[in-house]
Amino acid sequence: MKSKNQNKKQKKRILIVYQNLEIGGVEKNIVSFLRVFDGKKLEIRLVLMEKKGRLIKQVPKRVMIYDLGLKSKLSWIRQIKGLKQIVEQWKPDAVMTIFDRMTGLAVILRNLYKVKFRLVAVFPNYYSLRFKFIKFGLIRKFLALWFYKQADSIIVRSQACRIDLVKNLGFDDALVKVVRNSSGFRKNQMSQTMGKIGKLFKFVYIGRLTKVKRIKFLLMATKQLLNTDLIKFEVLIVGRGSERSRLEKLAKKLKINKTVKFVGAQEDLKMIYSQAGVLVLPSWIEGCPLVVLEAKHYGLPAIISSFLGAEEIVNHGKDGLIFKLDDINQLVVYMKKLLLNQSFRNKLGLKAKASEVKYSLDNFVDQQTQILLND
16 A cells, blocks of 8 residues: 555656736636646646736645745846756756746756756747747747757647647647647536626727737727717726827727726626627737637637637637738628627627637646646
8 A cells, every 4th residue: 555655756746937927818827727736646836936916816725836036037047046946956847837038947947057857838829920029039039949949848829839830940749739728617617607798888808908919900990880880889908018008098099088998907807708798809919818718608709810820719600700810891890790780699609608618627737737747
């Protein structure tokens, strides 16, 4: 008969490294995984560059959190030394990093100090186009590719992302695995309750307010839709980011500021989803956007742009609509159609709800656990 100590040794020690736990799709996925992972197979600890964020309180007590306490993004040496100390003391079997900077820290740690661990790198977004939207894009792309190519396994959130890494950027096909995001709900939580629309119809955008998300495109479409003199509606912009001030000024300039409401980041989105009629996501690039999966849970149809991988999560005309990336007129047509045609909107919502099971938290955790266990 095996002792408790022997059973404990059989667990794989996993160290997850990320920036912080502010509200966002990536952060929600981290916390969801930490809430329900199999404690008989894994022992997990979390390293945060800065221990802050509204989701901190949702991390279960069984997960120890290390706080490197580093606010500056330029504190590379201190970050590497802090991570080195944690890795040497705890000796994890694998380190899972999320995004370029965290992966870079782990790679430098392995190369500089010869610390041994299996590196599992997660990249949530489509890769090739991403660097067009950030400062020093070419330099950062070169460094990021060097970092990721030294990982032992790479997790991406869509088949389009996988194809991009393998065919366009030369990654080893065997190392790149697709684990799609989850809606955050387990199979036994997927009730048949549909979202309820309030007195005033609401389109909703949920996410970071950054250029790559193209909220400006939604505002311009809203202006055109208002010019058609249809029934009244609202557009809720939920989230925060560097573009908020510019977007608010644009809404005022377009004279749609009474229709468009900026409500900031919301910790509990249940009320938002339940009152909304349609989710709109006009992004340039995405991986497997969590907001679309959450919308499915509430029976909410989504209108999304044709970013690479869009068709993997929305079946056009069946459980949502996909508009051509640069076609604002098509976005307006789709918004108008779902605003006026309740029967069609409800049909899409029912199909969206039915498709949620593919994105259950159970599936997400099982697939990610297999990669961490190296099965």
